[in-house]
Every structure is written in structure tokens, then in C-alpha cells.
Amino acid sequence: MASVLNIATRALNTNLSTLQVIGNNIANVNTAGYSRQTANLASAGYQQLGSQYYGMGVQIDSVTRAHDVYLTREAQLTASLAAADSTRLARLQQLENLFPVGEDGLGASVNELLNAWTDVASSPTNQAARVVVLGRGEELASRLRETATQIDLLARTTSQQVTDTVTQVNRLSEDIAKINQKIIEAQGSKSSPNDLLDQRDKLVAELSQLMQVSTVAADDGTLSVFAGGSQPLVLGTKASSLAVERNTTDPSQINVVFKQSGYSMTLAPSSLGGELGGLMTFMTQDLASAQNQLGRMALVLSSTVNAQHQLGVDLQGNAGGDFFVAAAPAQGLAAVGNTGTAQIAASVADATQLQASNYEMRFDASGVTLVRLSDGTSQSFGSLPATFDGLQFEAASGSGAVGDVFLIKPYADVARNMQMAVSAADRLAAGSPVIITPASGNTGGASIENLYAVSDSANLTDPVTITFQADGSFTVTGLGPDNPAPDNPGPPASYNYTPGQPMQFNGWSLTLRGTPSAGDSFSVTATPAGGGQQNAGNANGMLALRDLTTYDGVSLSNGYGTVISDLGTRVQGAQFAATYSSSIAASAETARQSVSGVNLDEEAARLLQYQQAYQASAKLLQMAQSMFDTILQTVR
Structure with missing residues (x-):
């Protein structure tokens, strides 16, 4: 009879504990980070009475969380x-x-x-x-x-x-x-x-x-x-x-x-x-x-x-x-471990070639290496100054040592x-420092659209005469060095003419419209004193x-x-x-x-399951206690 009471008591407590676990799950259904917990039940063992073995009921083996x-x-x-x-x-x-x-x-x-x-x-x-x-x-x-x-x-x-x-x-x-x-x-x-x-x-x-x-x-x-x-x-x-x-x-x-x-x-x-x-x-x-x-x-x-x-x-x-x-000029930022005395600077050499990037300069045994940090493109130079991506890098003072590294941020x-x-x-x-004058005897339909300087050439204001040929090309006299080579070797050497296309010589750009006649000419000369203010060439x-x-x-x-x-x-x-x-x-x-999450439908089903088990355990305990009381009364 004592065993029945123990089994009933243990079952009652076990099912009550399981209901507590289920209740805790329901209470934490909306708790962030909470993992559903499960009461794992196990047999409480057995006892031997005579030649037979009888179970001792149930107990909670562990309470584990649902976790992967x-x-x-x-x-x-x-x-x-x-x-x-x-x-x-x-x-x-x-x-x-x-x-x-x-x-x-x-x-x-x-x-x-x-x-x-x-x-x-x-x-x-x-x-x-x-x-x-x-x-x-x-x-x-x-x-x-x-x-x-x-x-x-x-x-x-x-x-x-x-x-x-x-x-x-x-x-x-x-x-x-x-x-x-x-x-x-x-x-x-x-x-x-x-x-x-x-x-x-x-x-x-x-x-x-x-x-x-x-x-x-x-x-x-x-x-x-x-x-x-x-x-x-x-x-x-x-x-x-x-x-x-x-x-x-x-x-x-x-x-x-x-x-x-x-x-x-x-x-x-x-x-x-x-x-x-x-x-x-x-x-x-x-x-x-x-x-x-x-x-x-x-x-x-x-x-x-x-x-x-x-x-x-x-x-x-x-x-x-x-x-x-x-x-x-952008000043180079020296790395902490540099041993040289160089002060690096970068300035614009060609504004049309600039890239939107920072640069790293590394001194090595063969000279310097410049790295475009935006994409890793690099180029080596034997010495400074060096031109890379439209920038001129130079040592403003001092000299670099092998292993020195500089960061250059030209746009910061x-x-x-x-x-x-x-x-x-x-x-x-x-105003423009040069003017153009058409010859008085021109008979063609060429007109002047604009003339302006495009570079500070040493020959910018040298007198230049443009004369058109019967085939529509033109010759140029008075040119300095570093001008385009003639399109036609001649004689006479000449350049092809396209209306509306700029002609660039001696650091100026001239655009004509219309069709000139053979022998038509134009003279480009320095603007006379006091005349530069009145023209709009540079505009x-x-x-x-x-x-x-x-x-x-x-x-x-x-x-x-x-x-x-x-x-x-x-x-x-x-x-x-x-x-x-x-x-x-x-x-x-x-x-x-x-x-890991709590499913209320599942918890409700388990709640009913263990509620019934709890009630059955209580009934068993009540019956065992009643039988035990009857035995005691009989013995008395």
C-alpha cells in the first residue's frame, strides 16, 4: 500500500512539474530569445517483491530546451x-x-x-x-x-x-x-x-x-x-x-x-x-x-x-x-615607420586625366611605385618627379629611403x-591675345566663328598666315615647333579643311565656317595694344x-x-x-x-494531456489513501 501511495505522490508531483514547464512556455511565448522547454519523463525504477518486479512510478529526468x-x-x-x-x-x-x-x-x-x-x-x-x-x-x-x-x-x-x-x-x-x-x-x-x-x-x-x-x-x-x-x-x-x-x-x-x-x-x-x-x-x-x-x-x-x-x-x-x-599641392602623409626625409607633394599635370582615387607611393630599390588605391593599378618609376593619372608626384624636399610609404589624397x-x-x-x-584678319581679296564664303588661345605656347602671338588651295586644303606659314604634321606632304604641304572643325596651331584654336575659294587667306597675329579688351575671344x-x-x-x-x-x-x-x-x-x-519557438496550439494540447494525467494521479492518491485508511480501521 505504501508503494501505491508513493507512486501516486510521485506521479502527482511529476505531472504538476510538467504543467509548470508548459505554463512557463505559454507565459514566454512572446519573450525574445526564449527557447521552448520540455520536461522529459523517465521511470522511477522498480522494486522486487518476492519473485516479482514492480515499477515505482514516474519522475522528471530532465528539463531541456528546444535548441538547434x-x-x-x-x-x-x-x-x-x-x-x-x-x-x-x-x-x-x-x-x-x-x-x-x-x-x-x-x-x-x-x-x-x-x-x-x-x-x-x-x-x-x-x-x-x-x-x-x-x-x-x-x-x-x-x-x-x-x-x-x-x-x-x-x-x-x-x-x-x-x-x-x-x-x-x-x-x-x-x-x-x-x-x-x-x-x-x-x-x-x-x-x-x-x-x-x-x-x-x-x-x-x-x-x-x-x-x-x-x-x-x-x-x-x-x-x-x-x-x-x-x-x-x-x-x-x-x-x-x-x-x-x-x-x-x-x-x-x-x-x-x-x-x-x-x-x-x-x-x-x-x-x-x-x-x-x-x-x-x-x-x-x-x-x-x-x-x-x-x-x-x-x-x-x-x-x-x-x-x-x-x-x-x-x-x-x-x-x-x-x-x-x-x-x-596635396601633401603626402608619411607612414609611421618611414626612415627617409622626403616630403611628397602632388599637383595637377593634366586635368583631363585625373582619376577619383587616393594613391600610395612606395620607395623601393629600383625607384618608386605609385598605386591607385581605388582599383590597385600601379606603375613604377625610376625617380621623381613622376606623372601618373594626370598628377605630378614629386619630392618637395628631402629624399625617400627604401621601404618608405606615403599616402597621397589629392582631392581631400x-x-x-x-x-x-x-x-x-x-x-x-x-579678350584674346591673338586676332584674325581675313585678306581683303577673299572671294569665298568662309566666315570666322571663333579664335582663342588654348595653351601658353611660346609662339602664341607669332604671325601666322592660312592660305586655301584649289582642292580645299590649306597651307600654314609662320608655325613654331610642336605643331601637327601636315595631312598632305605636298608640295606644298597642306592640311585638310572641314567647316566647323577647329584648327589648332601655335597654342590657339581657330574655327571657320563655310567654303573658302582658292587663294583666300587669313592672318593670325598678336592683338594690338588696347585691342584685347574689346574682343571676346577668350570668352x-x-x-x-x-x-x-x-x-x-x-x-x-x-x-x-x-x-x-x-x-x-x-x-x-x-x-x-x-x-x-x-x-x-x-x-x-x-x-x-x-x-525553438513556442507553439500555443501544441502547448494547449500538452496542457490538456498533463492536466488529465495530474487529475488521474490525484484520483489514484485519493484511492490509495482511502484503502490505507480502511486497512488501519480494520486493524484497530
Whole structure:
């Protein structure tokens, strides 16, 4: 009878405990990170009475949580990738807002400046037209400065977000180490500390949102966490930390550094993942590219406009000066380990060949190697100065030692320092230093469209005569060196003529329209004293800049399109990546939840099952007690 009472009591307690587990599941159906728990029942053993064996009832063997290591790991990895993509996309969209299109865009401002020379070309002494050019120039410079300022602000806020994210990573790492310690202490009992394990998994999931991590379980129940490839962020009950430090070569940039017991290592942005990886990728790639695109645009504009303006003559008869304040040569940033004394500088050699990239210069035994960092293209030179991608690199002072490395950022400060150099309308150099005079006996229909200087050739103002032949070609006399070779060897040597196509000799460009007659001639000579102010040759030269091929083969007037195109491609790619990775992460989490999550229908069915078992156990206990009372009364 005592055995029946024990069996009934044990069954009652077991079913009650099972109901408690089910109730706990129902209560935590909406608790983030909670894993469904199951009470696993086992026979309480047996006893021998005489020659027979009788069972001793039921007991709870263990309470386990529904957990799949693979699905949990998959959910963490995909969530990390989704967080990286969505964070980068959000920042890219902020960056895209800084480059509007239409009337508010930089492209419109560029074209407004160049087109403003039209009225000056029509009336070179018109002060109002000249003032409009100055206004358009100041507006363009202001927009470039403002855009650069907004990019700098975005860089600062992104850096602060990186710092805040690193602080969260360190806090979570410490919390995981503390949970590991509690799990070790709980391992003394034979039961699994399910709630602690859930807490740890939740912390790891939160950490995965911030950066990509990998985990390794130990026999003592602890979980070690590795980040940045293989750095032990949490090792058992000890947590290491991350820090944000300024780049030793380029203080404008930051690095995420792993620190442990005096050891430190800079983590590559590509190894971070999560929100931290998305932020660092944005800073090192997307933001840097936008800065270089904007800086190149500003440098091309200032260099080409200044060069053309210097070839003209202002209303006071003086040679033109800079239109925009000339950009200072970019100074190379020396690596910490350099042993030489070189001071490196880079300036514009050919504005039409500039590439939107930073550069690295390496000194080696054979000279120097220049690397375009945007795509890794490199070229070696025996010595400095060296010209690469339209830039001239030189040692401003000192000399480099083998192994020295320099970072050159030719576009970093150009846009933010854009300023007008011309402040007075009469200083606009709209006139040309050369004029053209048709011969009085010309009988053909050729007319002069424009004549302006295109380079500061030493022979720019030398007298030149163009004479047309019966076959439509023309001869040129008075040419200096470095001019195009004749199309036809002759005699006489001659050039082919195409109406509307520029003829460029001695540093000037002449365009004629119509068909000349044999013997027609034109003379190009220096503008007489006092005559340069009255013509608009250089204003036409400024207008011709609109079609100048720059920006990877794109005209100057359409150069802003290359900035928008590059940024738009990045945003579009980031949108696709974010959408795709978010979908994959959602699927992975759904798969994990299908195993670990609480299903209310299942729990309701189990609730009824064990409620009935509990009631039956209570009935058995009641019956056993009644029988036991009857026996006692009979014995009395």
C-alpha cells in the first residue's frame, strides 16, 4: 500500500512539474530569445517483491530546451550580414541626399557658370554680363564648399556611431563572460541551466547584430566568442575589448582595434560584419569615393577654368589670372615607420586625366611605385618627379629611403577650400591675345566663328598666315615647333579643311565656317595694344570648355553625372544587397523559431494531456489513501 501511495505522490508531483514547464512556455511565448522547454519523463525504477518486479512510478529526468546549434548559428550569421547591409544602405541614402539633381544640383551650377560667358562673348565690355559670371562662379564655389562640409559632418556622425557601437560590443562581451561564469557554477547540478543558456544565446544574437562573430563551446559549458576573423573577444570567463583609434598615417580616418593584455591589432573593415562592418565599409569605401569624386570635380573645374582664364586679357589690358583660387599641392602623409626625409607633394599635370582615387607611393630599390588605391593599378618609376593619372608626384624636399610609404589624397581639401580669385568685373579675362584678319581679296564664303588661345605656347602671338588651295586644303606659314604634321606632304604641304572643325596651331584654336575659294587667306597675329579688351575671344574659349573631355571621357558640362552615376550605382547595389540579406535572415530566423519557438496550439494540447494525467494521479492518491485508511480501521 505504501508503494501505491508513493507512486501516486510521485506521479502527482511529476505531472504538476510538467504543467509548470508548459505554463512557463505559454507565459514566454512572446519573450525574445526564449527557447521552448520540455520536461522529459523517465521511470522511477522498480522494486522486487518476492519473485516479482514492480515499477515505482514516474519522475522528471530532465528539463531541456528546444535548441538547434546549426539553425541558431545560421540565424546569427545571416542577421549579421543583414545588419551590415541595412546600416550601409541607410548611410548611403544620407550621402545620396547631399548630391541633388536638377536645378539644385552641382551640375546645374557648373553649366550656369559656363553658359554665363555667352553674354560676355556677345558684349565683352558689358559690366552686367561680367557681374553675372562672377555671381555664378561664387555660387558654384559655395555649393562645392557646402557639399564638402556636409560630407565632413556625415563622416563625423558615422565615426561617433562606430564609437557607440564598439562600446555596445564591449558591454555585451563582458555580459557573455559573466553568463559563462554563472553557467560553470550551475554545472554542479545535473540539470541544464536553460534560462542562462537562453540569456547567453540572446546576448550572442545581439552581438551578431553589431559585428560578425563565431563561437566555440567548451566542455565546461562556456562559450568562447571570436571576432574580426579569429580574435578572442570572449574566452571562457574573460572578455577582451575593442577600441576606436585614429589612423596613424591619416588622422582623418579611424580604425577599430582589438585589445587584449597589452596586445593590439587593427581589424580590417571587411572582417567586422554587422552594423560595425557596415559603418566602416561606408566610411572607407563609399564616403571616401564620394569625397574623391567631389574633390576631383572641384579640381578639374578650377584647373581647367583657371588655365583658360589665364590665356585671356582683361578690360585693363592685363593677362588673365586665376578665376578660382588655385588648389594647393596635396601633401603626402608619411607612414609611421618611414626612415627617409622626403616630403611628397602632388599637383595637377593634366586635368583631363585625373582619376577619383587616393594613391600610395612606395620607395623601393629600383625607384618608386605609385598605386591607385581605388582599383590597385600601379606603375613604377625610376625617380621623381613622376606623372601618373594626370598628377605630378614629386619630392618637395628631402629624399625617400627604401621601404618608405606615403599616402597621397589629392582631392581631400579641394572642394572645401573652393574660393573665387576674381572679385572685380573688369578683371574677367574675356579678350584674346591673338586676332584674325581675313585678306581683303577673299572671294569665298568662309566666315570666322571663333579664335582663342588654348595653351601658353611660346609662339602664341607669332604671325601666322592660312592660305586655301584649289582642292580645299590649306597651307600654314609662320608655325613654331610642336605643331601637327601636315595631312598632305605636298608640295606644298597642306592640311585638310572641314567647316566647323577647329584648327589648332601655335597654342590657339581657330574655327571657320563655310567654303573658302582658292587663294583666300587669313592672318593670325598678336592683338594690338588696347585691342584685347574689346574682343571676346577668350570668352568663347571659356564656352568651349563645356565640351572639353574630362572625367573619364565625359565632357566638363556633364561631369557631375559621373558623381551621380557612381553614387547611384552604389545605392542601387546596397538596396539589392539589403533586401536580399534581410530576406535570407528572416528565413533563417523562421527556421530557428520553428524549432525553438513556442507553439500555443501544441502547448494547449500538452496542457490538456498533463492536466488529465495530474487529475488521474490525484484520483489514484485519493484511492490509495482511502484503502490505507480502511486497512488501519480494520486493524484497530
